[in-house]
Amino acid sequence: MANAKTTSQPVARSMGRSLLMTLPMALWTLLMFTPGLMKPGLNQHIAAVLTGAFMVWLFYRMLRTGQTYRWRRIFFVALGFLFPVGFVAALLTLRGSMSIPIEHMISGDTPFCYMVIPMLIIPAALTHTLAFPGSILPTPSNPHSIAAMIGLWLGMTLVLGKAWCAYGCFFGGLEEGFASITRRARIRKLDERLRLVPWAVLLAIVLLSAAIFEPVYCMWLCPFKTVTEFPAVHDAETAIQFGVFVLLFTGLVVVLPFLTKKRTQCGFFCPFGAFQSVFNKINIFDIRIDRTRCVDCGLCVVKCPTMAINPESVNKGETLMSCMKCGACVDSCQKDAAVWHIKGTEVGRNPERARLLFLYAAWAMATMFGGSVIANGLSTLLHLIFRG
Amino acid sequence: MRVRLLSILGYTAAVATLLVALLVPLKLMGGIAAVVAHAGFRIDPMYSGGTALRTLQSAGYKLTIYAPVYPHRLQRGKPFQQVVFEPVQALPAQVTEAIDMNGDGQPDVRVTFRIPSDANAPLHGSVVALNSICQSVPDISNNSFSELLARTGDRIVLRIPLNLK
Numbered sequence: 392m393a394n395a396k397t398t399s400q401p402v403a404r405s406m407g408r409s410l411l412m413t414l415p416m417a418l419w420t421l422l423m424f425t426p427g428l429m430k431p432g433l434n435q436h437i438a439a440v441l442t443g444a445f446m447v448w449l450f451y452r453m454l455r456t457g458q459t460y461r462w463r464r465i466f467f468v469a470l471g472f473l474f475p476v477g478f479v480a481a482l483l484t485l486r487g488s489m490s491i492p493i494e495h496m497i498s499g500d501t502p503f504c505y506m507v508i509p510m511l512i513i514p515a516a517l518t519h520t521l522a523f524p525g526s527i528l529p530t531p532s533n534p535h536s537i538a539a540m541i542g543l544w545l546g547m548t549l550v551l552g553k554a555w556c557a558y559g560c561f562f563g564g565l566e567e568g569f570a571s572i573t574r575r576a577r578i579r580k581l582d583e584r585l586r587l588v589p590w591a592v593l594l595a596i597v598l599l600s601a602a603i604f605e606p607v608y609c610m611w612l613c614p615f616k617t618v619t620e621f622p623a624v625h626d627a628e629t630a631i632q633f634g635v636f637v638l639l640f641t642g643l644v645v646v647l648p649f650l651t652k653k654r655t656q657c658g659f660f661c662p663f664g665a666f667q668s669v670f671n672k673i674n675i676f677d678i679r680i681d682r683t684r685c686v687d688c689g690l691c692v693v694k695c696p697t698m699a700i701n702p703e704s705v706n707k708g709e710t711l712m713s714c715m716k717c718g719a720c721v722d723s724c725q726k727d728a729a730v731w732h733i734k735g736t737e738v739g740r741n742p743e744r745a746r747l748l749f750l751y752a753a754w755a756m757a758t759m760f761g762g763s764v765i766a767n768g769l770s771t772l773l774h775l776i777f778r779g
Numbered sequence: 780m781r782v783r784l785l786s787i788l789g790y791t792a793a794v795a796t797l798l799v800a801l802l803v804p805l806k807l808m809g810g811i812a813a814v815v816a817h818a819g820f821r822i823d824p825m826y827s828g829g830t831a832l833r834t835l836q837s838a839g840y841k842l843t844i845y846a847p848v849y850p851h852r853l854q855r856g857k858p859f860q861q862v863v864f865e866p867v868q869a870l871p872a873q874v875t876e877a878i879d880m881n882g883d884g885q886p887d888v889r890v891t892f893r894i895p896s897d898a899n900a901p902l903h904g905s906v907v908a909l910n911s912i913c914q915s916v917p918d919i920s921n922n923s924f925s926e927l928l929a930r931t932g933d934r935i936v937l938r939i940p941l942n943l944k
Contacts, residue, residue, distance in 0.1 A: 423804065487899075493921050496826060498931040515820055518851070524826035528816050542812030546803035550796055604823055604854040625922065675792040735789030737782065748793045752800040759804045 409455040412747075416450045416754060423759050427766055434777070438770035445469070445765070446758045453750060457743075459718030463557065463757075464567055470761045471564020473768025475618040478502075480771040482620055485532070490623035499526035502535035502620070505544045507609060509593060509666045513601035522604040547756050552674025553667045554749075556657055556697075556715040558757040561764050562615045563657050570648035570696065577650040585659040586698050586713065593662035614639035614656055658697035658713075668713045676749040677732050678716060680708045681739035684728035691720035691729050708738065716749065824848040825924050828861035828936065833882065840869040844880060847941055848925075856925035857940045860913075862890075864935040870894055874904075880913065880939070888913045888939055892928055902928045906939055914940040 404412070420443045427439030449462045456462075482489055491501055503525045514522045521527065521537060529536040547559050556563055596608045610622070611632060617640035624630050643656035657664050671677070680691070680700075685708075691700050699714040710720070720729040730739050731746035799807065821827070828845050835842040845861035860880055864870060873893050877886035892904025906916040916939070921929040927938040 419801075493924070493927065494929045494931045494936075497828060497924070497927070497929065497936060499822060499827065514823070519820055520823040521820050522823045525822070527820060527822065536812075538812040538816040539808075541815045542808040542810070543803075545811050546799075546807040549807075550800045550803060602853045604825065604851045675789065675796055733789040733793045735785035735792075737786065745793070748797060752797045755797075755800040756803065 403457050404455055406455065409451055412454050413447060413451040416751070416758070417447045419755055420447050420758050420762070423762060424766070427763070432770075434770045434773040435766075437773055438766045442762050442766040442769060446754075446762050450750075450754050453754075458722050459746065459750065460722045463717060464571065466757060466761065466765075467557065467564040468568040468571065469564065469765050470561050471566070471568055473765050473772070474561035474564075475768075477764065477767035477771045478619055480774075488623070489620050491620050492623045496524035498532075499524065499530065500533045501525045502533060503537045503540045504609070504619075505540060506613060506663045507606045508541065508544060509597055509662060510600035510606045510608060513597060514604055517601070520604075522600060523606055543760065547760065548667065548670050550752050550756055552676070552716075553664070553671040553712070553714060554674070554676070554716040554753055555667050555670075556661075556664050557717040558753045559760055560657075560663075561761065563654055565615075565618070566644050566648040566654040566656055567696065569645050570652045570654060572649055573652065576652040578647075579651075581651060581653070581698065583698070583701060586711070588659050589661050589665035589713075592660060593665040596662055608662060611635060612639065614644050614660075616640075652696075653698065654696045657715075658699070664697075664713065664715075667715075671712050671714065675734050676716060676745065677734060678710050678714055678718075678721060679730055679732040679738045680705050680710075681728045681730055682708045683739070684726045686726055686728070688725065690723050690725065694719045694723040716753070721746075825850060825854060825856055828863075828938070831863075835879075837876065838871075840864060840866060842876070842878065844878070844882075847943060849943070850925070856923060857914075858943050859925040859927075859938040859940050862937045862939070864937070866933045867894065867930065867935060868933070870935065874935075877909070885909075890937060890939075892919075892935070892937075894930075894935070898930065902930055902935065904928050904937075906937075912942055914942060916940065 424439045424443040428436055446466065449466050452462045453459055479489055486492070486495065495501060501524045503523065507523050511521055511523060514520055523537065525537050526533050527537050529539055548555055551558055592612070596612070599607045609616070612635065614636060616636040621633055621636055622629050624633050643660055647653070647655035685705065687705065689702065692702060692705065696717065696719055697713060697715060700710045700720055704711050721731060730742035731749060732738055732742060733745045733748065736745070825848060829848040830846045831843050832846050833844050835844065843863040845863070847858060847860045849858045850856045862878060864874065873891070875889070875891045877889045879885060880887040887908070887910050889907040889909060890904065892902055894902070901921055903918060903920050906913070906919055908915040916926055919926060919928045919937070921927055925938055926940050927936060929936050
């Protein structure tokens, strides 16, 4: 960290120094991917080696170039597109379909997704029951048990806070991918109030789920059901549910990100993102605006993928609590005014140190969770390519 | 002095976060999962079928009778009581059974269903109520949590809707 400046923007490092600083992450990656290398099958081994190398290379590029957003985005888009590949392949092998038949629900074989967590809280607190057709402990037919997934989510949330949405979530990468296709946004003016919609959706689904003891968001609103799993269509109600999933996916995950260059489902709809924002309050890392350098050009506001920074927050020298620490504002700021920051420390003093501490922690989580998801998807792809 | 103290606290917390990150896959994740697993939560009976009450032996197979399940105030679905037949291999191709649901020694429902040779084919059957508590269902299949006849692995799960509230 000797070359970390007291000014804001990180500088590019030499190759040797970058390699040396990447070494701890390479060792961590080796530790995380050793179980994958122990599994039988050439595809698994190739996928583990390729993914491990991919994660280490991206981390090296972050250190070498001093840029965060661009390299993180490559990981995140790969995660978003490869998660459904591995997940759907597993579903097709297990039950021959992406739809969940009622037989699997009553036997607790529905894989648990972290999106459900906010909806479980009130029913669990009031009645000690979990309103989800899964299993609390892992079973041979459902390793994604509720306890295991809550353990994973809470552990990662302690480290990441809202940065879960940029380094942990296996859904957001799809939007980020579609948002990256064009160079310029076709729709530039977006109503500021859209930022509040995820909070409204969160409030509505938490209360409704508590009232009717069903994970309402999963049953009716989750766009990602389209590329993962959904209740089997057997009547008008389940047909409408499926139609809603497809419409929301097409609109919020494909078309609007393409037109606006924003993560529209994450920024303007996702209740889990709003829920994660609360954990930003207890996370030690954040991004600040150094008012002594800021010229109010508004570039950070334009570049933020989720509208987590606005002119008022820039004036106050901070981002909003929904900031997912993706680094887009920091990397785009021409005046080095948007800076990585550790709460309690002076803004703009050694931001590279703050960035490094955050990145080591965040990338360790990304490698552990996202890396394993990418390796699984890659292994499935290799299987399809070589065995058909 | 205060600024310096805050700065030291900030860096300490940042380093602690890094240590927590290293502990997540090694210890923390499993520890939290164990706490959740042993916190006494249960899956909502509307999905799980509730608590097993008693077991009855029939010709080569057993029936497990569950406690009645009542939906929460605004929860969709009717009250129901679950019966599980297992193992499937021991069941005849056509099952006809009079079942004592409440343990009073008198049969409460007569259940009839066929077991198709294709394990993935939906089951169809009928339930005839022999008392005023159980509901008759002329064609019971797998369309709702509270009115259900379905095969899950080596078990046939039957959920009989009740008139109780």
